Amino acid sequence: MRSHFVLFGDxxxxxxxxxxxxxxxxxxxxxxxxxxxxxxxxxxNTRWALFLLxxxxxxxxxxxxxxxxxxxxxxxxxxxxxxxxQHVPVDEYKENLKRIVHHLKELSPSxxxxxxxxxxxxxxxxxxxxxxxxxxxxxxxxxxxNEVTGVYAKQCVEVAKELGVPSINLWSKMQETEGWQKKFLxxxxxxxxxxxxxxxxxxVKVLSEGxxxxxxxxxxxxxxxxxxxINLEKSFQEQRCKLDGLL
Amino acid sequence: MRSHFVLFGDxxxxxxxxxxxxxxxxxxxxxxxxxxxxxxxxxxNTRWALFLLxxxxxxxxxxxxxxxxxxxxxxxxxxxxxxxxQHVPVDEYKENLKRIVHHLKELSPSxxxxxxxxxxxxxxxxxxxxxxxxxxxxxxxxxxxNEVTGVYAKQCVEVAKELGVPSINLWSKMQETEGWQKKFLxxxxxxxxxxxxxxxxxxVKVLSEGxxxxxxxxxxxxxxxxxxxINLEKSFQEQRCKLDGLL
Numbered sequence: 001m002r003s004h005f006v007l008f009g010d011x012x013x014x015x016x017x018x019x020x021x022x023x024x025x026x027x028x029x030x031x032x033x034x035x036x037x038x039x040x041x042x043x044x045n046t047r048w049a050l051f052l053l054x055x056x057x058x059x060x061x062x063x064x065x066x067x068x069x070x071x072x073x074x075x076x077x078x079x080x081x082x083x084x085x086q087h088v089p090v091d092e093y094k095e096n097l098k099r100i101v102h103h104l105k106e107l108s109p110s111x112x113x114x115x116x117x118x119x120x121x122x123x124x125x126x127x128x129x130x131x132x133x134x135x136x137x138x139x140x141x142x143x144x145x146n147e148v149t150g151v152y153a154k155q156c157v158e159v160a161k162e163l164g165v166p167s168i169n170l171w172s173k174m175q176e177t178e179g180w181q182k183k184f185l186x187x188x189x190x191x192x193x194x195x196x197x198x199x200x201x202x203x204v205k206v207l208s209e210g211x212x213x214x215x216x217x218x219x220x221x222x223x224x225x226x227x228x229x230i231n232l233e234k235s236f237q238e239q240r241c242k243l244d245g246l247l
Numbered sequence: 248m249r250s251h252f253v254l255f256g257d258x259x260x261x262x263x264x265x266x267x268x269x270x271x272x273x274x275x276x277x278x279x280x281x282x283x284x285x286x287x288x289x290x291x292n293t294r295w296a297l298f299l300l301x302x303x304x305x306x307x308x309x310x311x312x313x314x315x316x317x318x319x320x321x322x323x324x325x326x327x328x329x330x331x332x333q334h335v336p337v338d339e340y341k342e343n344l345k346r347i348v349h350h351l352k353e354l355s356p357s358x359x360x361x362x363x364x365x366x367x368x369x370x371x372x373x374x375x376x377x378x379x380x381x382x383x384x385x386x387x388x389x390x391x392x393n394e395v396t397g398v399y400a401k402q403c404v405e406v407a408k409e410l411g412v413p414s415i416n417l418w419s420k421m422q423e424t425e426g427w428q429k430k431f432l433x434x435x436x437x438x439x440x441x442x443x444x445x446x447x448x449x450x451v452k453v454l455s456e457g458x459x460x461x462x463x464x465x466x467x468x469x470x471x472x473x474x475x476x477i478n479l480e481k482s483f484q485e486q487r488c489k490l491d492g493l494l
Binding site: 014020027031035037038040041047055086220224227235 | 268275
């Protein structure tokens with residue numbers, strides 16, 4: 001059975017198979033080697049995500065070799081603003097992340113779990129987006145701020161350190177590039193094609209550092225160029241032996 | 248456990264998660280409902296594909312609700328040309344397709360198996376591609392012709408009729424559009440973004456006609472808008488009851 005990566009998160013994961021999405025790119029990078037499974041839940045915070053855990057990975061545990069956990073953008077929604085109901089206090093966010101990591105590690109102790117912080121927020125971008133939807137009636141105050149989201153990002157990295165798992169500080173990383181607000185974010189929060197490319201690149205980097213470099217994972221079938229068309233059975237037999245470490 | 252679609256085929260399937268690819272688009276269309284699993288093997292013909300069958304669907308049979316079988320582009324490679332070793336006589340191609348369908352149906356009798364014919368060939372496109380790689384040394388004769396590939400496409404549709412499974416005649420469909428040679432094919436054989444869009448649209452159409460319309464498949468979790476943030480347990484409980492047909 002082929003190995004799996006699972007992408008667990010909110011809309012930033014849910015949309016990762018849209019055109020140019022980081023999930024589809026990851027599936028392409030590991031083509032023929034690992035299946036990439038999306039478990040993205042638009043609008044979810046970590047509190048709600050906990051309710052999904054029990055049913056999420058039924059029957060698959062042994063084949064899961066890596067997971068990305070990409071939450072926080074909704075937890076960081078502000079109180080007393082339009083998305084208030086998504087808000088989760090930062091201490092609870094930390095605790096919830098820990099529970100998610102523990103759950104995944106319990107399922108499969110060798111699974112590489114990667115925490116990804118929320119991306120930065122362009123408050124201007126959020127306002128423009130609200131105006132494009134609601135015109136004059138749009139809210140005047142963004143429902144998220146970059147500063148508060150940064151607090152969640154910092155704590156996400158902190159949790160990763162505490163638990164000894166790798167993390168990607170997307171909030172910091174993206175802000176290193178001038179013009180990140182429009183370059184990486186389509187509506188001040190969700191990812192453009194270039195933003196998706198950043199996530200893809202960072203995830204591949206972390207997976208490779210964690211001994212899951214695509215080049216090191218063997219194909220479970222012979223490549224066309226390795227097929228001896230006169231002696232087919234031998235070609236497929238040899239590949240099986242290679243995988244079993246017999247060749 | 249979530250249901251699966253499996254995409255079984257050659258490079259046209261293998262590349263279906265590249266940017267704009269039809270597999271990634273399919274995963275996006277069925278996001279949150281069905282996992283799309285790629286089993287694409289670049290350069291493979293149906294003869295070689297038979298060797299993969301036994302190991303391909305281990306442990307998954309019950310969750311597979313649909314499969315695309317998309318071979319023929321390599322089987323139709325001409326004898327006495329550069330890709331001769333990929334050639335499979337058309338009668339054997341038919342027989343191999345039947346064996347693949349039977350195998351899938353044996354695994355899961357209710358699985359919707361969809362046969363896809365190879366796309367048309369632009370011989371001019373193949374020649375240009377060879378020239379871009381090899382310059383003056385490029386072969387003068389294309390290793391595939393549209394006419395011969397059309398014979399394989401016709402037989403693929405025939406097999407589908409014989410077995411009572413749906414098919415997509417991509418070879419005919421694409422040629423209905425003027426300028427299909429460049430519009431749908433990047434190198435006279437593989438798909439452009441627009442070519443991928445045609446495959447995606449046709450596959451979604453056939454799946455929908457086969458009672459697998461994305462809108463009809465329930466989410467296995469509550470959408471954010473359905474979550475009662477005061478009474479979380481109830482929201483998730485209700486969703487489980489809906490899925491079990493108790494609500």
